[in-house]
Structures are given as C-alpha cells and as structure tokens.
Amino acid sequence: MNEMWLWLEENQGILAMYAVRFAIGLAILLGGFILSGIISRSMIKRLDKSKIDNAVVSFLAGIVRAIIVAAAIMMALSHVGIQTTSFIAILGAMGLAIGLSLQGSLANFASGVLIMIYRPFKSGDYVEAGGVAGTVIGIELFTTILKTPDSKKVVVPNSQITSNPITNYSEHPTRRVDMVIGVSYSADLKKTKEVLMGVLNDDPRVLKEPEPRVSVNELADSSVNFIVRPWVNSEDYWPFYWDTMENIKLKLDEAGIGIPFPQMDVHLHQGGSDEGPLRIASTVSPSAGSDADKQHANHG
Template sequence: MTELLDWFAENQESIFFFAGKVVVALVIIIGGFILARALANTLVRRLDKSNIDNAVVSFMAGIIRTIIIIAALLMALSHVGVQTTSFIAILGAAGLAIGLALQGSLSNFASGVLIMIYRPFKSGDYVDAGGTAGTVQRIELFTTIFKTPDNKLVIVPNSKITGSEITNFSEEPTRRVDMVIGVSYSADLKKTKEVLMDVITSDERTLEDPAPRVAVTALNDSSVDFIVRPWVKSADYWPMYWDSMERIKNALDENGIGIPFPQMDVHLHHPDGAAGKLRVVQQHVDKLDDKKES
C-alpha cells in the first residue's frame, strides 16, 4: 500500500494530466453523439418536407450519424495519445474492399437515391425507362418495379434506369395523338381533310386547346399521307387512338375515299406490236389450259 501511495505521489502530475485528457476525450465522444443525433434529426425533418422516400431518409440519417460518431471516437482516441493512423488505414482498406465487392449494388443504391431525390417519375406513372415501358409499381433502393400493359412485373436495376433516357408519359396532363392516314391519289384532298377533321372533332375526348390539326405530310409512291393530331387527356391517349382508327376507316369508306395498298402495274412490250402481244398472251393461256387438263 505504501509503495502504491509513493508511486501515486511521484506520478501525481502525470496522472492528473492523463485524467484531464480522458475527461476531454469523454466530452468529445458525448458531444459527437449529441451532434450526430441533432444533425440526423435535422436532415430527417428537411428531407421529409421534400417527399423523399422514408427508407432513403432513414438510411442517409444513419450514415451521417455513423460517420460523426466514428470521427468523434477517433478524435477522442487521438486526444489520449492513441495512434489512430493505423485505424484510419484499416478502415480505408476495408471500405475500398467492400466498395469493390459491392460495386454493382452500390451503383444501384446510389441510382435509387437519385431517383427518389429528383423524382423523374413516381408510383403510378406510365414511363419508358431502362428499356422497359410500363406503370411504376414501386421505387426501391436497388430496383424499380414496373407492370407492363400485358400484366407482367418487370424488375429493373436502378443504375440501368439512370443510365438511359427516361420518358414519362404521365407527367403532363395532356398528350397529342399522332396518326398517319394514307389515301389514294384520286381522292379529293379537301374533302378528305374535312372528313378526317370531322372524325376527331366529333369525339368528346378531343380538346379544343390545343386545337386538333389535319394536314398533308407526304406524297408517297402509292398514297397521299395525312397527319391527324388531336390533343387529349393523358389517360385517354390509347382509347382515343384505337377508336379514331376504326372511325376514320369507316368514314373514308362511307365517303368513297380509297385507302391504297402496295401494288405494281406490269406493262408487256413485244417487237411485233399488238398482234405479237396477243400471241404471247394466248400462248400463256394455252399452256395454263394444258396444265389444267393434265
């Protein structure tokens, strides 16, 4: 006991100095926990106002909390004299190894966070993204789930979505229906235009603003092409397209306006003139008759 007291008396200054460092280290750790909680709560409150998915908010808050706590622990250890360089090197190497092992998953996760933050689409939107067209069912951290028009569920990695073009068909309240109708060259263009315009304007789904448009767009080999472009609500796009196609065909038939199909005229030329042509045709007919009899 005497020896312990003597040792304490001899090292009293060092002991109090080290104790002071321990107290400061504890204060740093406690302050780190308090700061981590405060920043995490602030982040959660701010991100909640931006309608970001709760899973992303919780995950990001957890990452910030963990980083601050680890930093506080390293600072506390360094303050009491522990060499933290080796710890930092080990953490860096471990992080690099984990990052390389989970490169694809981390890429999908980062893409999922970006999708949820910038929200190029939301659940219920009909989009074309990542090579898949369908209605968005769920947006998750690593994947996005679509339902196609033929009722199939397609799970697409988020990195594939953010790495390609995204077309959102539901973002705007209205859409333009684009149809191309070909009629024969013998058709009356003015009458044809009136018939096509009457078909789309008589449909109650056609919007007055923007106004529908019908115009000649091309003179093809076998047809004169008209563009027919009514504007409708986004939800009415496909019903309007299908109904209009059927009604346009019936209206053209009722008005005697022909819809052409690919065809070719064959002209026979013979050096003996018309008589030679008739002989050639008669020979072909005779051969066909012989084949039928045989």
C-alpha cells in the same frame, strides 16, 4: 507509498496534460453524439416532406448518424494521443474490399436512393425506363418492379434505370396524339382536311385547348400525307387512338377518298417471232398507308 507520492509529484505536469486531453476527447465524443442526433433528426424532417418511404428515411438517417459518430470517436482517440493511422488504414482496406465485391449492389442502392429522392416517377405511372415499358408497381432500394401491358412482372435494377433516359407517360394530365394519314394524289385536299377535322370535332374526348391540328405534312412517293394531332386526357390516349383510326377510314370511304396501298403491275412482253419466248416483268409501286408514324406500346 512515499515512492508513489514522489512519482506523482515528479509527473504531475504530464498527468495534468493527459487529464486535459482526456476531458477534451470526452467532450468531442459527447459533442459528436449530440451533433449526430441533431443532424439525423433534421434529415428525417426534411425527407419526410419529400414523401420518401419511411424505411428509406430511417436507413439514410442511420447511415449519416453512424458516420458522424465514427468520425467523433476517431477525433477523440487521436486527441487523447492514441495513434489511429493504422486503424484507419485497416478500415479503409476493408471498406475497399467490401465495395469492390458489392459494387453492383451499391450502385443499385445509390440509384434507388436517387429515384426515391428526385421521384422521376411514382407507383402507378406508366413509364419507359431501363429499356422496359410498363406500369410501376413498386420502387425498392435495389430494384424497380414494372408490370408490362401483357401482364408480365419485370424487375429492373435501379442502376439500369438511372443510367438511361426515363420517359414518364403519366406525368402530365394531357397528351398529344400523333397520326399520319396518307391519301391519294387524286383526292380533294380541302375535302380531306374537312373530313379529318370533322372526325376530331365529333369526338368529345378531343380537348379544345390546345386546338387540334390537321395539315398536309408530306408529298410522298405515292400519297399525300396529313398529320392529325389532337390533344386528349392521358387516360384516353389509346382508346381514342384506336377509335379514331377506325373512324377516319370509315369517313374517308364514305367521302370517296382513296388511301393508297402497295400495288404490283405485271407486263407481258412477246418475242419478235411467233415462237419467241414470253417474258414477264413486274414492278412494285411504293407503298403508302394510313398507319401512324410511330407505334407505341399498348398500356391500356
């Protein structure tokens, strides 16, 4: 017993130092737990305002909390005097190995988080993303699910979506319809313009603002091309497009305005003598139709 008291008296300075270190380490650990709770709760409140899925919010908050707690534990152990260098090296090697083996999944996960935070589209929007066009029916952490116009289910990796341009056709309430109508060079341009504008004015789906536009756009090889650009509500885009193309053809026919189409001229050449060979030469005139200059996917 006397020897123990003697040892305590001789080493009381060292014991006091380790006691202080232990107390500080414990304070760091408790502070880390408290700080992680405060930050995770604040993060949940901010993400909830962004209308992100609750499962994603909880998952992200859990990750942040775990990182803060792990950092606090390492700091506390280091302050007490426990060497954590080798431990950190082992954890780093394990993390690197796991990251390399799951790099595709991690990229999809990170992209899914970005999609849910920045929300370039939402469920129900018609988009063109990752090389696929369709209606969004689900946004998950690793994939986005689209339904194509012909009712196919397409699962697109999120990394493929964020690494390519995203076109959201449902983002705005109105869209401009772009059509190119070619008429014959013999057609009366003023009359043609009146007919095209009349088709637009007779359709109640055409918005007054912005005003529809009909103008000569190109003097092509065998036709005069008009651009027809009305604005409609987004949900009326394709029904209006199809109806208008049909109405334009009918109205141009009624007005006697021709729409050029591909033609072939056949020329017969007789040889110089009566028994000379008969030669046939043909030429094809350039085509010019009234189809729209760009065909979009049917998502009606």
